[in-house]
Amino acid sequence: MTSIFQILMLILDILWFVMIAHIVMSWLINFQVLNLRQPIVAQVWTGLNRLLEPLYEPIRRILPPMGGLDLAPMVALIAVYAIRIVLINNAAAFY
Secondary structure, eight states, X not given: OHHHHHHHHHHHHHHHHHHHHHHHHHHHHHTTSSOTTSXXXXXXXXXXXXXXXXXXXXXXXXXXXXXXXXXXXXXXXHHHHHHHHHHHHTGGGXX
């Protein structure tokens, strides 16, 4: 059972990292530091969007429109962190 706990924590850590990379990359694209006409930037951006859109889309349906401000990544980050807290607090059940 310890290995299941560790695998779940690893998956959440990877998801956390990918979401942070997506958020930072979106800022860099919006502030025109990165250009989507560069092939590698476009490929990474498309890959991150394809990976995270299934996670963000249900959150966007629930949240009200904020006039161009997308709060779905922040809500998803909080949800991932909350799941980590629940797992850590119940880690004794895995041993």
